[in-house]
Amino acid sequence: MPIHSPRETFDRALQKLLDQVLLLGSMVEEAVQGAMEALQRRDHIAARRIYAADQQINEKRYAIESECIALIATQQPMARDVRFLAAILEIITELERIGDYAKGICRINLLLGESLIDPAAWLSLQQMAALGLDMLHRALDAFVCQDVKTARAIPAEDDAVDSLYNQLYRRLVAQMAGQPETVERSNHLLWAAHNLERMADRVSNICERIVYVSTGEIKELDSTEGNIETPGN
Amino acid sequence: MPQTLSPQYAIQAKNLSVYYGAFRAVKNITLSIEQRKVTAIIGPSGCGKSTVLRSFNRMNELTPSASIAGEILFMGQNIYAPEVDPVEVRRRVGMVFQKPNPFPKSIYENVAWGARLNGFRSGLGRPNMDEWVETCLRKAALWDEVKDKLQQSGLSLSGGQQQRLCIARAIAVKPEIILMDEPASALDPIATLKIEELMRELAEEYTIIVVTHNMQQAARVSDFTAFFSMDEDRAGALVEYGLTTQIFTTPKDSRTEGYITGRYG
């Protein structure tokens, strides 16, 4: 058993941690994907299951966090290593929040009851979710590969999500004004759209951390926060 | 006490006190060391870390006037019982010292000597001495560096290599436990990291107890950590013992926390 790097044990621990983060990421992706599919099918059973599964995401996040802290406490990480661990602490928080959005969408699914969703609105929602999930997926890949270029590019795609959201917002507001009986339902959809829009923002934050690990600079990459037309939640 | 102790311990101290003449250097240590784990003993200078370590293979007896009270159980047997042979204890509980101290012999002889001394036998299904020396040097992660100069003096190696040679020498007599008394304190940071990495590797096969004044090192290499401190009567005592991650993230005793955060008294 020859030793290649003098800190192979530590390197192995970091690798293990990265694998856990990816696992958490795929759990979150699955949750968002599942929540959207359940919403489309108006499948309350699936929605309840995903809602409950958020607990596992939270636990995973806490496990990774304490592993991070243990490594910081015992291994004296320096330079890139310490940025990596700090980034992971940030990234898992973002992932957990995305998981919470999926949970929120499931809750909306239940609140909507059996009522139908306007196909045009649904299309926007689905596009937003697809865009956001794609961003998340590529961001996690960029994290694994330490691909700074991709990480810098992804936040720009947030604009597309934002414009979809703005479209949907105007549409739903108009609908609510014209048909007061749809206010509650439209409001719920607006919430779902908002969650998806926030998800893209959180992916941007993740990308900031990826750039930080490699370059050491902390810089706002998401310049579109101001384009949102509602005051947010 | 750690909650996840397996029932089988490599070595156990029970109410161990060590005296130098009338002075009690260490008092009432009760400690159970897990098998095939790295256990680190940390604490401020003079708190009796090395004293306790050296009592684990009766090396403290080489200091005149040293005596102990209490028991040290190795494989369930008190190594201080009158019928126990210190020579036998030291074969089975090996030791690596603070300063690399290779014998002024060839690299090969350094490893082979102890094995031969303890009646090394080769034969069917067993390694011959050359193979055994190679095995031990490989385990000590030194083989690649010395395989072409086995007949050179052990003193011709660098400090870090010398210390790994000393580790190879220690494992060549097939001990069950390896005691390490500040094994890297005389080495540069890279050599230190190599020794630490080696400890992790060796823990797959041996129980390792390491005394270090470098608590970062303890944090890096060990599975369990014992924190020793000095009482008002200047006798060393065990303050806290547990999983290293627990000791270094959420120590239970305020003295431990004070020490590892550098705010010690």
Place this chain on the structure above:
Amino acid sequence: MSLRRRSRPGESLIQGFLFFCGAFSILTTVGIVYEIGKEALLFFGDPEVNGWKFFTGLKWQPQAGEFGILPLLNATLMTTFFAMLIALPLGLCVAVYLSEYASPRLRNWLKPALEILAGIPTVVYGYFALTFMTPLLRLLFGKDVVDIYNTASAGLVMGILILPLIASMGEDALSAVPRSLREAAYALGATRLETAVKVVLPAALSGLAAAFIVGVSRAVGETMIVALAAGAGPNFTFNPFKGAETMTGHIVRISGGDLSYDSIDYNSLFAIGMLLFFVTLSLNLISQQIVRRFREVYE
């Protein structure tokens, strides 16, 4: 695989033999004290001998039944005095030079040279005294003043013999003074001489005293030089240019001849030997005590 103690008879045997080796030296001392003491007691028990007169008598004439140690003791002290007259100042200066002035390279040459001086057999020094120092003294002071055998010549040459001993012990004492003390002195602007004389020398004083005492002890016990150059015949004189026999010289001369055991002459030698033994023993003990105290200061 038990931890049970194995019996190792070989180990115990070896340890027993080694203990015997260590204890053997005690037997030597016991032998010295017992054998020499026994004969000396026979001497003092002889009706012809008066213990008081042994220590106060001015004549040593065994044929006449006169056993006064003072002529022998006096000659011993005279040679010792002359030896220290040479060895102490020169030895000290050499010690200071070696420890404070000489470069390490020079020291590596000087010390072996001094060791050679110390390693030359004493009979060679005796030869030197007789064939060089005495003619030199007679040339300087006149043949009618300086006898062929005289205590001055023997003492001066003995000084050369003891010089390397004082130099070497003195250097040890001076080098034992910590460097920090010297640096402190230099830092205050002291010259090398001031550092050596005012700081290092006083700090090493007890070590130097021990060297002095060992030198005296060596001079008192030295035999061949005085046997060859100081003269034969107990002669109570303070004139360094006259011959006089020292205690050691007397023992060698008498025992070298045909001597019958159990005679009072034979026994008297042991009385002198006993005195010699106790004098050198106490000098050595004192010096060891001083050295031990000196070490405690710096270790």
Place this chain on the structure above:
Amino acid sequence: MKNPLPNPLQPVFEPEVAQRNRLAAVWRLLFRLSVAISLGFLALLLFNILNQSFGYAALTTKIDPASLAVNGAALQTLGKEDLLKILQAKISKGRLRQLDRELPLSERSREDVYALVWQEVVQPEVAYTWPLLDSLWRPAAVRAEAAARYPQAQLTFRSWANASFIRSSQSSDPLNAGVRTAILGSLWTIAITIVIAFPLGVGAAIYLEEYAADNWLNRLIQTNINNLAGVPSIIYGMLGLAIFVRTLQPLTSGAAFGVSDPTTANGRTILSAGLTLALLVLPLIIINAQEAIRAVPDSLRQASYGLGATQWQTIWHHVLPGAIPGILTGAILAISRAIGETAPLVVVGAATYITFDPSGPFSKFTTLPIQIYQWTARPQAEFRNLAAAAILVLLLLLLSLNASAIVLRNRYDRK
């Protein structure tokens, strides 16, 4: 620049550095001078010996060798038969028989017989000797002096230390005296000393350094050894006289083994001398060996114990190999001290005059220093020359011993 008024609170320094440096320089000179004087003594000592070992000697002969010429042929060209005839004609029957008993004359070589004629018939004698310095510096003056004072004598440049000096045994004739007996006596004595003192001394050193606990007994042993090292050598001589020569006479004379030398039959033998010197050097060997053992780093012992070695294994495999150069060096130094010792052997009873080689430990003995002592103590000048030559031999012996110590140390150090 104008000096400001002195402030009464400011101390004033007058370092007078120049003056102090002058004083330092003077003393530095004095220290150097002392070293030079000490080395000068060494040079003087060696010079004195060389000065006396070589030089012109005025030799007179009892019978002029020219008168021994046979039929006009000079003595040195004669054959063995003629030489034998001269011998038979010129010396007494008794002496002739004696020589024949030692080695039949007929069996002797021509050179041997020639030497006998020279010794027994011609009988050269030393009238006067000049030291080397005079012989080299002003040979003309020496020659003139010799011609004036010893007109009969033949002036030859003589090296007192020469091959035949080492080969010959003691003799009352300074021209034929040699040191072979003394050298053999020294070697025998030293051999016994080494055999006894080395194992005992090293053993004691190992005991004191490796085994001895810090208790009163071992402290006593240590103090005792330190003191024994300072006891004058003559006291050892008296101890040897009392114990080996008198008390143990049956053993040391060889009577107990039935090998007693009929010519001695007392304890004044090589064995007694060797044992006495062994006691003398024992403390030195112990102290030197202790230092060598102490110099072996403790970490080696700990490493060895840590591997489960017993105490003796640790000593044998690690401590002794590390200490052996130091032990040997110390032992050789102690042995060279023993070789030069004179006083204790005089007291133990070295024979004053023996001409035969020692045959074993129960022979009467003399040693090189004893020989030097005896020659020096004789009033005739030519014996001083012999003593100087013997000193030269002794010093060479010691020098080679010390050189071997250095070689030994270097070889082990390199290993």
